[in-house]
Every structure is written in structure tokens, then in C-alpha cells.
Amino acid sequence: MRSIEEEMKGKVAIVTGGNTGIGYGCAKVFLEAGMNVVIAARREEKGQQAAAELNKLGGGECTFFKCDVSDHEQVKALVDFTVEKYGRLDTMVNNAGYNPLHFDACDMSIESYQQVLATNLMGEFYGCKYAIPHLRKTKGSIINMSSILSKVGQEQTAGYSSTKGGINSMTQTIAIEEARHGVRVNAICPGHIMTEIVYKEMERNADPQAYLDRCNHYSWLGRGGQPEEVGTAALFLASSWASYITGVTLNVSGGMEFGTIPKYYAFDESNEKMKEMGEAGAAEGICQQ
């Protein structure tokens, strides 16, 4: 079997939101595998800077294209630009997204809800819609960036979580439609990945260090993930190593979806104390976490 690098060398990817964070991590891994990558986002300076850094890696070529994914005409222009420049499109990573300020649903403004839908969900739909005709020609694939919050609940994220649940359903539907054309469509559900999204949440928190500690505790691996760890999952899904995988929502989360209460029960220092207190005391201790 050919290595992933042998297969992907010279192939072409678009990564929306590729100027920072997870998108940057995906672009980096793709470029190291020899792919040519167009990264797209709104901030021109940050995008050009990211492309220049990524071009120093010495793999494929990276180009920045300014694009707001909430505008379907700009997403079409992004896809047209890529195909004109490289003559093909093999991988579409719909990754651009954000998490708005947290409010209970009843306090969330209508505008905030509509905006997060327009970027996270509709933006990914536009990316699928305009990439598909080109992906049918190359038998390429789509990777939609979802979130573990599409599968586990978190308070005050009604807008964000709705978009990620929608992305999972959209991924499954388009996977079925495109199977007959040889195009695979998958989603990745990251847990806590150490990017601007997480750092912004930290800043908003009254106790940033406690927030960071909680993020690390959420993962059974005891740490937040790195953007490149999502990138390697994306490269795998894009390659023929995943040739029989379509419509999946792949967790890249350090196992955080399994919950933290059993973890605290097993490893928390107070566990010994709880045992001393007997069964009733232990139950009380768990509830306090």
C-alpha cells in the first residue's frame, strides 16, 4: 500500500479558517504531505502571514484567499480561484467557525443566533455545494469541522451547538448523495484543541487558570489537543487509507465525551477520603465535583 504522502503529493486542498488554529494545523499537515493548499479567511494580514510561514515548510505550496464564508458568492469565488490556479480540487475542509459569547437561550440575541448559523452552518454548506462538482471529477472528499458539542451537552451554547449538530446531519446526508459519485464526506468532532477559541474563552473566565485546568481534566488524556492532531485525522480521512469511510463524525477529543465524573471518582485525591467516609459519603463527594 502506498504511503499517504506518496498518494497525496501534488493534490489540492482548500481549508477555510486556515490562517489560525485547527485550520492552520490541517494546512500544515497537508503541506507536509506535499499537497498544495489554499487557506481562506477574512483577516488578510493574518492570512498572508500564515501562508508565508507555511511556505517555509518546504512541502506543497500555500496560498491565501480572502473570504468570508457567510457570503456564498465569496465561497464560490474561493473554489473558482483554486480550480483556476491548480486545475483541480481534491479535498475541501470546511473549518471556519466561531463560538459566540455564552448566554442562556432566553438571553441570546436573535442576531447572535442568526450570525453563528450563517458562518458555522451555512458557510460549511456553501463550501460543500461549490466544491462538489470539482470533487466528483477527482473522486475527492469533504471534511466538515464539527465539534464534540454536537454530541454532548453544554449550557449556554444553543447557537454554536445547533450549528454543529446541523453539520453532522448535513454531512451524513451529503455522504449518501455523493457516494454514487465516488465523493466521501466526513466530519471531525474536536474536543478542546488549544487555539484562539479556547484562549478567548479563558480570557472571558473569571479564573483563567481554573478554566484551563478544567479543559485538561475534560480529556481522559489529561491535556488539550494540538491543531496538528486534528490535521493528521483530516489527512487520514482525505486519503485512500479512509477509502471505505464516509458519513462518519470522528471524535478527536481525548475521550472527553465519556464524561468526567468517573474520572474524578477514580483519580481525585479525595477518593481515598471518600472511601473512608463510606458509600454515602462517596456519593456526596461525587456530587460535589
Ligand SMILES: NC(=O)c1ccc[n+]([C@@H]2O[C@H](COP(=O)([O-])OP(=O)(O)OC[C@H]3O[C@@H](n4cnc5c(N)ncnc54)[C@H](OP(=O)(O)O)[C@@H]3O)[C@@H](O)[C@H]2O)c1
Ligand atoms: N478549538 C476547539 O477546541 C474546537 C473544538 C471543537 C470545534 N472547533 C471548531 O474548529 C473550527 C476552527 O476553530 P479554531 O479552534 O481553530 O478557532 P480559531 O483559531 O478562532 O480559528 C477560526 C478560524 O475561522 C476563521 N473565520 C471565522 N469566521 C469566519 C468567516 N465568517 N469567514 C471566513 N473565515 C472565518 C478565522 O479567521 P478570520 O477571523 O481571519 O476570518 C480563523 O481562521 C471551528 O469550526 C470550531 O467550531 C474548535
